[in-house]
Amino acid sequence: MEHMGIEPGRIQFSWVSSAESTKFVQVVKEVTETVKALGPNTHFVKHEAKVA
Amino acid sequence: MLEYTDKIREIAARLLKEGTVEMVIGFRKGTVPMMNEPCFVTDAGDVDRLIWDGNCGVNLANYLMDRKEKIGIVAKGCDARNIVTHIVENKIDRDQLFIIGVPCTGMIDRRKVAAAVDGEILEVSEDGHNVSVRGQGFEKVLNRQEVLQQNCSLCIHRNPVISDELVAEEVPEQQGVDRYADVRRIEAMDPEEKWNFFDDLLSECIRCYACRNACPLCYCPTCFVDESRPQWVGKSQDPIDVRTFHFLRAYHCAGRCTDCGACERACPVGINMRVFTKKLEKDCLEKFGWEAGLTTDARPPLDTFRPDDPDDFIK
Amino acid sequence: MKVILIEKAQWEAGVEKARDSYRLFGPVSQGPFHQFRPLAAGQLPDLDYSNTRMSAKELVYPQSEKMFDYTLDKSQPDHHLLKEPQKDYSPRAVLGIRPCDADAFGLVQRNFDTPDYKDPYWIRAREAITLVGYACSAPCSTCFCTSAGSGPFSESGLDVLLVADGDNFLARVITERGEKFMAAAGWDAAAGDDADARIEALRAEAESRIASHIETDNLRSQDTLSLHGAAFWEEVSFACINCGTCTYLCPTCWCFDIQDENRGKQGMRIRNWDSCMFPLFTLHGSGHNPRGKKVQRVRQRFMHKLKYYVDKYEDGIQCVGCGRCVQHCPVNIDIRRVCELMNSYGPSQDACAVAS
Numbered sequence: 001m002e003h004m005g006i007e008p009g010r011i012q013f014s015w016v017s018s019a020e021s022t023k024f025v026q027v028v029k030e031v032t033e034t035v036k037a038l039g040p041n042t043h044f045v046k047h048e049a050k051v052a
Numbered sequence: 053m054l055e056y057t058d059k060i061r062e063i064a065a066r067l068l069k070e071g072t073v074e075m076v077i078g079f080r081k082g083t084v085p086m087m088n089e090p091c092f093v094t095d096a097g098d099v100d101r102l103i104w105d106g107n108c109g110v111n112l113a114n115y116l117m118d119r120k121e122k123i124g125i126v127a128k129g130c131d132a133r134n135i136v137t138h139i140v141e142n143k144i145d146r147d148q149l150f151i152i153g154v155p156c157t158g159m160i161d162r163r164k165v166a167a168a169v170d171g172e173i174l175e176v177s178e179d180g181h182n183v184s185v186r187g188q189g190f191e192k193v194l195n196r197q198e199v200l201q202q203n204c205s206l207c208i209h210r211n212p213v214i215s216d217e218l219v220a221e222e223v224p225e226q227q228g229v230d231r232y233a234d235v236r237r238i239e240a241m242d243p244e245e246k247w248n249f250f251d252d253l254l255s256e257c258i259r260c261y262a263c264r265n266a267c268p269l270c271y272c273p274t275c276f277v278d279e280s281r282p283q284w285v286g287k288s289q290d291p292i293d294v295r296t297f298h299f300l301r302a303y304h305c306a307g308r309c310t311d312c313g314a315c316e317r318a319c320p321v322g323i324n325m326r327v328f329t330k331k332l333e334k335d336c337l338e339k340f341g342w343e344a345g346l347t348t349d350a351r352p353p354l355d356t357f358r359p360d361d362p363d364d365f366i367k
Numbered sequence: 368m369k370v371i372l373i374e375k376a377q378w379e380a381g382v383e384k385a386r387d388s389y390r391l392f393g394p395v396s397q398g399p400f401h402q403f404r405p406l407a408a409g410q411l412p413d414l415d416y417s418n419t420r421m422s423a424k425e426l427v428y429p430q431s432e433k434m435f436d437y438t439l440d441k442s443q444p445d446h447h448l449l450k451e452p453q454k455d456y457s458p459r460a461v462l463g464i465r466p467c468d469a470d471a472f473g474l475v476q477r478n479f480d481t482p483d484y485k486d487p488y489w490i491r492a493r494e495a496i497t498l499v500g501y502a503c504s505a506p507c508s509t510c511f512c513t514s515a516g517s518g519p520f521s522e523s524g525l526d527v528l529l530v531a532d533g534d535n536f537l538a539r540v541i542t543e544r545g546e547k548f549m550a551a552a553g554w555d556a557a558a559g560d561d562a563d564a565r566i567e568a569l570r571a572e573a574e575s576r577i578a579s580h581i582e583t584d585n586l587r588s589q590d591t592l593s594l595h596g597a598a599f600w601e602e603v604s605f606a607c608i609n610c611g612t613c614t615y616l617c618p619t620c621w622c623f624d625i626q627d628e629n630r631g632k633q634g635m636r637i638r639n640w641d642s643c644m645f646p647l648f649t650l651h652g653s654g655h656n657p658r659g660k661k662v663q664r665v666r667q668r669f670m671h672k673l674k675y676y677v678d679k680y681e682d683g684i685q686c687v688g689c690g691r692c693v694q695h696c697p698v699n700i701d702i703r704r705v706c707e708l709m710n711s712y713g714p715s716q717d718a719c720a721v722a723s
Contacts, residue, residue, distance in 0.1 A: 003238065003331050004299055005247025013366040027367070043247050049290040049628050051637055052429035052454075084509060087699040090606040110698055114608065163399060172417065172507055188505070256397065258421070258430065261645070262610035262697050278647050287626055288431035288639050318697035320612045321420060322399055 005043050009034045053157050054179070056104040059219040060126055063152050067124045068096040073150050076124035077112050078102040085176045086162035090115060102126075104219075106178050109159035109201060111314040113268040116144050123149055128156035130203075130312035132212030133345025134268040137308050140348055143271060153215025155223040158196075158204035159313070163322055165199050168192070203313035203326060206231045213346055231311075232334045234327060250295060256321040257294045259287070263325055264301055266318035269308050276300060302328035307336045307354045310345050370562035373529075373536040373554050381552035382411055382462065388551040389497065390459040392426055394419050403461065412463040414531075417507050418689060422618035423468040424475065426461055427492040430615075432638045434488070434625070440632040452635075454488075460497040460548055467510075467687040469498050469524035470517040471618030474685055478621045488638070497548045499538075500525040504573050507690055511579040511703060515688030519577065520570035530566050537562050581706045583684055586677050589712060594674060595666065599708050604665035606698040611642035613668070613692040613700075619685050622648075643668050669705050 002008050012034070014027045064076040079088040080101045088107045092115075093099055104126070112125055113134035127135060132153060138144050157180070165185060166173060175186045183194045197205070206229050211222040238246060261277075264270045277285050277297055285300070286293035302309075302325075309329045316326055336342045339362045340353035353361070373381065385391065386408065393412025395404040400420040406412060435449045472493065479489035503510070503519035512518050522528050526545030530537045537558050540546055549555065614620040624641035627634055641648060644665075649658040658664045676685035686702065693701050 001299075002243070003246065004250050004295070005243050005245075007243045015366055043243075044292060044295075046286075046290060046292040048630060048633075048635060049286055049288045049293070049431070049433075049637055051288050051290060051431035051433050082699040083701040083704060084694060084699060089699040089701075091602070092605055110606075115605070167399060174508055256402075258611070258615050260611035260615050260642075262608065262612050265608035265610040266697055278645075286628055287624065288628070288637050290431070318608070318610065318612075320616060320695040320697075 006041075007038050009038055010041060053154075054105055056154060056219045057102070060102050060104050060152060060154075061099045063217055063219065064093060064099040064102055064124060065096045067150055068093065068099070072122070073124040074121040076102070076126070076152075077115050078126040078152075079104065079108045079110075079112075082107065085173050086160060086165065104154065106158065106160040106183070106196070107162075107176075109313060109317045110266065111268050111312045113138060114266060114314070116149075116268075117271050119144065119148070121148070124152055125149060126152045126154060127212055127215065128154040129207065129210045129212055130156075130310045131268075132214050133209060133310040134312065136214055136345040136348050137269065137310070137352075140345075140350075140352070146348070150217075151212065151215040153212035153218040155211045155218060155220055156204075156207075157210065157223055158200040158207065159317075160196070160199055161201040161204075161317075165194065168194055168199065201313045201317065202324075203311045203316070206311070209310075209343075209346075214348070232330065235330050235334050238327065238331070251291065253323060253325075253327065254291070254294050254298060257298070257323060258321060259289065259294065259297065260320060262318035262320060263315035263323075266314040267305065268312070268314070269305050270301070276304075298325055299328055302332055305329050306332040307340070307342055307352045308344050309333055369540050370558040370566065371538040371540060371549055371554050372556045372558035372562070373538055374556075375534040377554060377556075378536065379411060381554045382406075383409070385460065385548065385552040388458060389548070390455070390457060391462060392459060393462040403464075406462070414463050414501055417503075417505075418465050418468075418691070420691075420695075421616060422471065422689065422691065423461060423464045423498075424471065424618050424621075426459075427472065427496060428475070428479075428489055428621070430640045432488060434636040434638055436633070436635045438633045454491075456491045456495040458497065459495055460499060462499045463501040463529075464498050464525075465503060465689070466500050466519060466521035466523075466525065466528070467512045467517045467689040468618050469500050470512075470521050470687045471689075472498070472524045474619045474687070475621050477680060497526045497544050498524060499527045499529060499545070499548060502528055502530045502569070502573065504531060504569060506573060506577050507694075508578050509690035509693045510577060510688060511581050511690065512688035513574055513577045514580040514583065515686045516683040517687040518570075519573040520566070530569055532565060532569070537566055539566060579688075579690075579703065581688075581703050582710045583673070583677075583706065585710045585712075586673055586684065586706075587681070589674065589709065591670075591674060591678070593714055594709060594712060595670065597708075597712055599712075600662050600666045603669070603700070603705055603708065604662040607644070607661055607665045607700055608698060609644045609646065609661055609664060610697065611640075611644055612695055612697060613702075614642035614644055615640060616691040616695055617686075618689060618691075619672075619687060643671070665700075669702070669709065672702070673706055673709055 001011055012031050016024045067073045075092045075094045077092050080091040081103050082088045086107045090110055111131050113131045139146050169185055169192050171188045171190055173185055173187045177184045181196055183196050183199055185192045208225055208229055210225055285296045316324055342353045391406040392403050393406050394401040394416050396413050401416040402419050402421055403426055433452045435451055437449055438446050440446055479486040506519050522541050526542045528539045540549055622641045623638050625638050627636050650656045672685045
């Protein structure tokens, strides 16, 4: 996806087990911050089909 | 490579006469310059229809889908690797096939030839080194190496990895080939440039699906673009939907694509969609050490789990 | 029909003047091929081309077109109403359409403008457009227009026909719409008395250069069921990969699919080109597909073009010989070869089922 122009940081992966609630909170906080810093996503957004 | 024609005919006639196969799939001479038409022969008396030259770029492995007969198939290096993938994916049995292996010196890119001359091309002929082009009021000789399809100029598996009989001695494999220069060029762009690059690339796409249908890997009974419940991708010319079709198709070919170039060859508006699949091919090679279709004994990386699979992207 | 002389010096000025009253379109180079595009201010159509990659049908019949919008949101005053989209049907003109493509509009009109059903989108777009054609003095080796009911200088469907004569154009004004366009461009210099003769001489020369011909004289009299059951279809259809290249590039193909795309409570209905080559084309809601096999679809396409249309309209084949499908089919299935097989078919031919 990054190859096609999505800014690095928008797509993130993490292993979190249901027993790791602290880690979950942390991951959510970090991802939210990182993505908010990138600003609203403008790529790959389709509101309605752009047709004639 | 032109000498292969006689050998292909000889092998085909023998296979049909002896009943080893019920049909031989190969090429017949096309009706326009630089094109040949895939065809089949069921009678030994008809094998003179079969030919071989540098315009046999269509991947014949595409025609093996759901066939029940015993088939003789003419396969160059990339085609043979696709046959391996089909066997691994249970689309055809090894026993059904007699693979007539063709050590390949590359296919001519008719767009490169057209761009190198001025005017309509009427006839193209070739020998090992040159491609002679005759057209409306001109004649020109081009260097064959310079007008090969890009995937052929970068090919490192010209000899079939699987075959029952080769039509000629193996050809030397190309050495020191940098297969991913194009990919690295894109990787070096910033996100906005990347986005625009792919926008430009796909601007002419007419959703004809020639790329998908020419690809031997695309054999789903219902392609994801045709699903309607739920509908994953729109069917219109909306640019996001067009882009989604291409990259999602590339994902489905990840770890399976042999870079045969059939997709680019088929495209009626000349889109170089191999830039999608090359990136995934590079990733598979670098992350999993995997090249598609080399052996029927290994399972592809995307359907096996190994403890040492790369996972540094997971935090 | 009068003939107007457009000298080279007047061409550019005339195009710009026409821009005051028309939205202009013309062939524009996209690198290795030409496509029809809107002409920007100061941009001339690039007439140094044999034909565009996509046919002119997209100017009147876009590949994806909004039919109407709707909202189901009861708080909106226009909820549950079909809303006609704002479209621009102001006068437009195409400069440099080839006669085969213009001819094709006449064939396609039979589908979209019938006594019983009139397609408002197609008809309005067709009526808004003036077709200024550009005669072919150097047809391609794959052009077979003269035996497909058209020709390099064919005037059918055109409003004006431009014929290159040295550095100038001879413009034959064919319709009233054409007259209006010529007036808007300020091209009014009558050509000399020999203009007609000159055009006819150039036409004869162009037609003599057509190297590719098909025979269609037996198609009407062939028995439909026998043709349908012919053994050559397996061989003809083998290479086909069922993509949409032939149908999408063809100026006479007209099939479409209609889809609704919704987002929350809003949506729009879109018409998209469809292809009889696609497996889903005849898929019924029940799940049955009468043309689920490739050979059935390939056979249907050629039967439609070369037999069903011939029988229904008794005015020749549904093909103008532009040659796009011949040049761009990824596997080189050639309609000229199939036409020969169909035209010369006799039941005894099934004895040697595979034609060479």
